[in-house]
């Protein structure tokens with residue numbers, strides 16, 4: 027019986043200490059939800075001045091198949107910014123992922139989604155070290 031509980035060789039334990047920082051990708055539709063995304067952006071900037079808010083990407087970029095902008099934030103902010111986003115995302119879909127140096131894994135098996143899971147073109151990240 028105990029053998030059934032043994033970890034498999036394909037699922038090693040990963041030390042969260044390898045996480046450098048985090049990204050939150052805020053998805054929106056330029057035609058319908060850009061105003062809400064703008065309001066969220068302003069509120070995050072006001073509440074979390076340490077967060078680095080990236081440019082608007084109405085045009086698709088990287089693995090993302092919806093318009094989005096990125097919020098990069100340090101490890102120390104996760105415990106406050108994540109619940110803030112949970113409560114204030116205003117029905118927008120958000121991908122939160124760590125930055126471990128493996129962009130492919132960070133956007134797939136390491137990803138946490140708020141509000142739903144959107145498809146990604148993660149193949150473009152294979153072999154990449156930064157998203």
Ligand code: ZN
Pocket residue numbers: 049051096123157
């Ligand atoms: Zn990212």
